[in-house]
Amino acid sequence: MISVEDHLAKVRALLSRPAGVELPLADCAGKVLVADVQAGVSLPPFDNSAMDGFAVRSVDVVGASAEKPAVLPVVADIPAGRTDVPTLLPGTAHRIMTGAAMPSGADSVVPVEHTETGAWADSDQDSEPAVRVLAGAAPGAHVRRTGEDVTSGAVALSGGTVLGPAHLGLAAAVGLDRLTVHAAPKVLVVSTGSELVLPPEPLRHGQIYESNSVMLTAALRGLGCEVETVRSVADDVETFRAAIEPKLATTDLVVTSGGVSAGAYEVVKDALTGIGVEFAKVGMQPGGPQGCGRWNGVPVVTLPGNPVAVLVSFEVFLRPALRTVLGQQDVQRTKVPARLTETLTSPRGKRQYRRGYYTAPDRADSADSALVTGVVGPRGGPGSHLLAAFTQANCLIVLPEDRTEAPEGSEVEVLLLG
Numbered sequence: 495m496i497s498v499e500d501h502l503a504k505v506r507a508l509l510s511r512p513a514g515v516e517l518p519l520a521d522c523a524g525k526v527l528v529a530d531v532q533a534g535v536s537l538p539p540f541d542n543s544a545m546d547g548f549a550v551r552s553v554d555v556v557g558a559s560a561e562k563p564a565v566l567p568v569v570a571d572i573p574a575g576r577t578d579v580p581t582l583l584p585g586t587a588h589r590i591m592t593g594a595a596m597p598s599g600a601d602s603v604v605p606v607e608h609t610e611t612g613a614w615a616d617s618d619q620d621s622e623p624a625v626r627v628l629a630g631a632a633p634g635a636h637v638r639r640t641g642e643d644v645t646s647g648a649v650a651l652s653g654g655t656v657l658g659p660a661h662l663g664l665a666a667a668v669g670l671d672r673l674t675v676h677a678a679p680k681v682l683v684v685s686t687g688s689e690l691v692l693p694p695e696p697l698r699h700g701q702i703y704e705s706n707s708v709m710l711t712a713a714l715r716g717l718g719c720e721v722e723t724v725r726s727v728a729d730d731v732e733t734f735r736a737a738i739e740p741k742l743a744t745t746d747l748v749v750t751s752g753g754v755s756a757g758a759y760e761v762v763k764d765a766l767t768g769i770g771v772e773f774a775k776v777g778m779q780p781g782g783p784q785g786c787g788r789w790n791g792v793p794v795v796t797l798p799g800n801p802v803a804v805l806v807s808f809e810v811f812l813r814p815a816l817r818t819v820l821g822q823q824d825v826q827r828t829k830v831p832a833r834l835t836e837t838l839t840s841p842r843g844k845r846q847y848r849r850g851y852y853t854a855p856d857r858a859d860s861a862d863s864a865l866v867t868g869v870v871g872p873r874g875g876p877g878s879h880l881l882a883a884f885t886q887a888n889c890l891i892v893l894p895e896d897r898t899e900a901p902e903g904s905e906v907e908v909l910l911l912g
């Protein structure tokens with residue numbers, strides 16, 4: 495039996511960092527940025543108004559109120575997009591819209607709600623447009639300063655970031671239209687088992703609907719992989735080889751499920767033993783039977799068939815290994831301590847990963863919030879076929895190899911999922 499860490503190290507060593515590709519921003523969602531990106535412009539690029547209103551000098555509206563308004567002639571109109579720089583003379587106002595550049599000489603904006611306009615609105619030809627300012631404005635009020643968000647030359651996006659909508663919006667805002675991201679690893683997911691059928695085929699006794707490839711596809715896509723699936727390969731070595739071997743040339747990683755334990759029809763084990771893939775029992779539950787290696791030079795990770803074992807194996811091996819080679823930050827799930835709501839037992843010598851529901855501590859319960867731990871209760875038993883219970887879980891409870899019993903109320907470590 496090998497340790498979880500040893501198997502993880504083997505899986506990690508198989509994978510290499512994908513090359514960088516330059517893509518239009520819209521195609522970068524979910525991909526991983528290769529290197530830091532510096533902002534070519536500041537954000538905002540110029541001092542501008544946060545409100546529709548009037549740009550003024552704050553000294554000209556000191557003490558203004560509804561009873562004692564400051565009346566200022568409105569001598570310019572500045573819509574968003576105006577590119578010249580008008581100068582605001584003392585004792586005057588400029589009408590200004592949200593996002594428009596501040597005129598030089600103005601240091602604050604009075605929102606339109608705090609003003610009354612007379613002649614301007616009446617468009618009386620003879621009278622000068624004027625604004626009655628009904629409230630004072632502190633220096634800087636409603637002005638968005640140059641570089642307040644991002645300074646030109648600063649790192650706007652860090653290498654290793656998984657690009658989401660806000661990141662891509664920021665890239666666009668600093669004037670980029672393409673980014674260099676890691677090419678998505680091409681992963682071939684293969685489900686093996688003669689019992690597997692796909693809808694709309696009705697189930698016959700002894701058959702089940704295939705589900706592992708669906709889980710793995712979702713999990714791998716969530717890491718930014720491109721996934722192809724072969725959803726149901728019969729437990730026959732020649733059929734397996736014929737289905738997969740032609741695809742290896744265009745694949746970066748093969749992930750199989752099923753056919754790796756101790757039975758008479760272990761198709762994955764039988765097909766790949768002796769040609770570069772090694773099989774071992776890992777000291778964990780679920781997910782004990784594992785294998786990894788190379789097939790025609792292509793990395794292969796072979797997972798056991800039980801659905802919960804598949805997902806736990808993904809969490810423990812594939813997720814951290816892929817996040818590492820993709821240069822992603824936060825390779826590990828967040829670990830927190832929690833008190834058990836019921837007693838759990840675990841086999842000696844195996845690290846047990848139980849599905850659990852973690853409730854964070856109520857910080858108000860203690861003066862020293864660092865001392866407060868959350869609570870966790872198991873969802874479902876240890877059986878690795880109990881997929882429905884996994885859908886009720888938000889964490890994995892980790893019981894180490896040397897811990898055979900964790901009594902109710904005792905502290906355990908949990909890995910927060912999602």
Ligand SMILES: Nc1nc2c(c(=O)[nH]1)N[C@H]1C(S)=C(S)[C@@H](COP(=O)(O)OP(=O)(O)OC[C@H]3O[C@@H](n4cnc5c(N)ncnc54)[C@H](O)[C@@H]3O)O[C@H]1N2
Nearest residue numbers: 685687704705706707752753754755756782798799800803
């Ligand atoms: N004598 C022993 N028997 C078993 C051992 C052992 O050490 N000695 N280990 C058990 C453990 S733990 C696991 S996990 C399984 C792993 O076996 P395999 O990897 O060979 O997986 P299969 O036998 O093919 O399938 C196991 C189970 O999962 C279902 N399955 C498989 N693929 C899918 C799929 N794509 N979608 C949904 N369900 C799937 C399959 O029908 C089986 O019920 O071995 C134990 N036995």
Ligand code: MOO
Nearest residue numbers: 780781782803878
């Ligand atoms: O360890 Mo197997 O992986 O549950 O059920």
